Amino acid sequence: MATALILLAAGQGTRMNSDLPKVLHKVAGAPLLHHAMAAGAALAPERVVVVAGHGAEAVAKAALSYDDTVAVVRQEEQLGTGHAVQQALPALEGFEGTVIVLYGDTPFIQAETLDAMLVTGADVTVLxxxxxxxxxxxxxxxxxxxxxxxxxxxxxxxxERAIRLCNSGVIAVEARLLAQLVAGLTNDNAAGEYYLTDIVAAARAMGRTARVVTCDEAETMGVNTRTELARAEAAFQARARAEALDNGVTLSAPETVFFALDTWVGRDAIIGQNVVFGPGVTVESGAEILPFCHLEGCHISRGARVGPFARLRPGAELAEEVHVGNFVEVKNAILDEGVKVGHLTYLGDAHVGEHTNIGAGTVTCNYDGVMKHRTEIGAHAFIGSDTMLVAPVRVGAGALTASGSVITQDVPDGALALGRAKQETKPGLAIKLFEKLRQQKARRAEGGK
Structure with missing residues (x-):
């Protein structure tokens, strides 16, 4: 069955008390709009139309970042949901099938619910x-x-207000019928708006059928205030944690783990407490994320171990059996199988070969103030503690850098590189210097009385 989606995302959301369009406020690291688009995407729609109004350029940018095939149309005046759908219909010209109208501020409609709306056999189906x-x-x-x-x-x-069966706003109608019904809408109501909901009575007056599909109230949660945004975040996290546990993921303290909309964690992975997943994270089966890590835009392979207190930024790729320890930051870097980065290190714009050891305090100096540069480290190398690798630079396979070195030139395979200043030792000078400093401190203290 051919389907198309219209997502209404034109509202300002004044109750959010924000300059940001309401649908761009985030839950689980993604705009509300993306949640609604994700639900609809499960239907594999032939066309998707997003109706933007307030902050239209920003809304369009967000919509296209999720799916660059969507059509974005503008509702210059917010004259109601029926009027918004009118603006979308030209983008559906020639489409034959069922149109589902969704809302950009209603993030939790489930794909199964939308599927049920497509098989009622009615001309109009309301959720x-x-x-x-x-x-x-x-x-x-x-x-x-x-x-x-x-x-x-x-x-x-x-x-009538005593009735408990309520309207979610989500509606499914055959495309040609929708155009016919919307064209006949009037704004003869208390708000002076064109209500999409009026098409039900209009369809019945034409002898058409209309049915209700019901879902759990939690699916229809709308977000209109900061308080509701916080509730939506809590609802998403509760569901994501339950799904992770059901899928065979160990969560040591589930209530402290925060997932993003697109987080994927494989079976038998172990996630410690206070781990935060930003967008774009994949954790393969059997990997372990220790407590207090922040991960974003990264891929962690089977058997890898991360943390505690590690940060993986976009572009971090960890192969199997990699160990990234405490207070390590990795950005736009590939770590091949068996690499060990124990602690207190920054690896940015780098490629580290298999089974290489990176000592504590190592920094890839990748930024010259204008451009980023890359560091290449071969397999089975040993980078001594407190090594500064000034990119662009290459350290060969099996090479060694001495602790405290500043490496500014390529190091051949199997070579030892030392980049330290010469040490000088002055016997007895420490005692004299400390005594002098203590006297200065005593004079200052005396003068302050």
Whole structure:
């Protein structure tokens, strides 16, 4: 069945008290918009249209960063959801199939729920939920799954407001019928807006069928305030942790681990407490992430061990059995099989060959203030503690750098490189110097009284 998506993302979100468009606020390291797009992407839609309004350029950039095939259209005036869909329809010209309307600030609709909306056999299908506290949600007037109409809270009577079956806003309609129904919308209501929800009553008046598919209320969580954003983050993390545990991942302290939208962790991986995953992290089966690590844009292979207190930045690639220890930072660097980087080291813009040992305090000096430069280290090399590798530079296979060296020239395979200043020793001078300093300190203390 051919499907297309319309994602409504034009609202300003004034209750967020922010200059940022509401749909660009982040949950699990990704804009709310990306969550909605991810849910819809599971349907493999033929077309996706994002309707932007407030902060349209930023919204378009975010949408295209997730899927560069989407069409982005503008709703210059925010005149309601029906008006927003009107702006999207030209981008669906020629499409034959079902259109699902989603919302950029409703991040948790599940793919299974959308699948269920596609197989009701009705001309119009609306996603509803039983609300614990219906509040100001629109109410669904339905009998045995057949939907008569949707009432906005503002237009409902007290009796109608007592109904607990509420409207999520998500709707599925055949494309040509949607265009016909939207064209007939009016703004004769309390808010003076064109409500997409009015198409249900219009469809029924035409003799068309409408049905309700229900889901858990948690799926329909919308984000309109900072408080709701925090709740959405908590809801996502709770679900991600449960899924990780179900998939065979060990979480030593689940409530302290934070996942991103696209985090992938393999079975039998072990994740310690207080680990934070930024976007773009893959951890293969059997790897171990020790406590207090921050990972982003990196790949960690089977049997690798990271942390504690390590930071992996975008472009970090760890092969099998690599060990990255405490207070090590890796950025845009490839570490081949069996590399050991024990502690207190920065590796940026580098490639380290297999089974090489990187001593404590090593730094790849990769930035000259304008450009980044690369460091290449061969297999089975030994980089002594406190080595400064001034890129661009190459250290050959099996080579050795002496502790405290500044390496500014290439080191051939199997060579020893020393780059230290000559040490001078002055017998007895330390005693004289300390005595002089103590006298100066005593005079200063005396003068301060």
């Amino acid at each position: 509803g939920f039983e609300a614990a506290e219906p509040g100001r949600y629109g109410r669904l007037i339905a009998h045995d799954g057949a939907l008569d109409r949707i009432l906005e809270f503002k237009d409902a009577t007290e009796e």
